[in-house]
Amino acid sequence: MSRRNDQVFQLSLTEIAFTLIFILLLLLGYLVVREQTEKEGALAALAKTKGVEASARSMEAARAELVKALAGAGAGQNAPSMDEVISRLTASQGAKAEAERLRKQVEDLDAQLSAMAEVKKLLEAAGDKQNVEPDDLVEALKLQQKVREVLVKMETGGQGTGEKVGAKPGADAQARREQHKKALDQVQHAITTTGLLRVALKKQLDQDLTPGKEAQTVDSVVAAAKAQADSAKKGTNLETAMKENSDLRGQVAFFKRRLEARGGRDYPPCWATETGSPEYLFSVELTPAGVQVKPSWPASREADAKALPGMDDALQSPVPMETFVRNVQGIFNASKTADPQCRHYVYLKSSIVEAAASDRARLTVENYFYKNEARR
16 A cells, blocks of 8 residues: 655645745845835935925025015014014005906996997987987897897808907908898898798698797708609609509508408409599490490599590490490500509490390400499
8 A cells, every 4th residue: 555645735845945935035025115115205205395495494584684674674663573564565466466457347347338328329319310219229239230140150150250249340341331231131031031931831731830940840841842852853743642642542442341351353443532432434335336435533533534545535435346445445554554453443334135245245344344334
């Protein structure tokens, strides 16, 4: 059996010695650094103390010279103490600075008062000539000030000009008059534009122009105009888009009704109300003499009906069945190429006595239109 080793760390005496030496070196380095830091702090404190001592010696020397000066001036025994003299000098220096500041302030106020007095005389003279109260002239000047501020912001993009508003401009009198005339023209134009906008909003949209929200109203109007212009560039206008939207809503309602009924025709009506009811194009009557066609569309579809291809030919009657088929071919092709594909509806009535001939004519019409046939 091997002998049991009770050692926790397998270290030799040499390794232990090196470890102890390393630890001692670390402690020695720490002590050296600390002593160096304390030495530098002591040197700094010593330098500061020397500076304070030098200042104190300078103050004492100045104090001694001041005492000699007072004694030489004949102050005698009634001379005030040194601390009292220094306090008086310090207070006198502060009072002198305050007096200088107040003097400048009084001079500035006096200049402003003189200028205001001259302005008041000018206002009173102008009021007497124009039969205007001075207060009204003051308000007009304030309004002009605000207008100039707005114009400065508009012309500089909101950055200002670097000059204080109301400062004397660098241009000559003619340039100032031109500037004032330009400001007046812009104010008059703004008032006129605001009035027109208020009238148009009330007339077209039955809305009032809310004070303080003119910018939002103008933005909304411009956005609506831009949308309409974009639609016009794409070949559509607002009226056409509204009709197409109405037709689409009617077709969706038609499909919904068709799904709920679990049956129906293959294509939606080309014209439908928003509730899904089809709107009829023609009233077609089958007679032994031929096919008679009459308009049956609502007044709201007048322009749409006239725009269908071959409408003038389709309304010719009475015509033979072959001619009728040829005349309505353009309308049928337009319904096939529509998106989505659709069919026009017609009212159908037959006065053909022979059953077979009536059925053939009816089936021919059904090839091109969806029908609502009246019973005999």
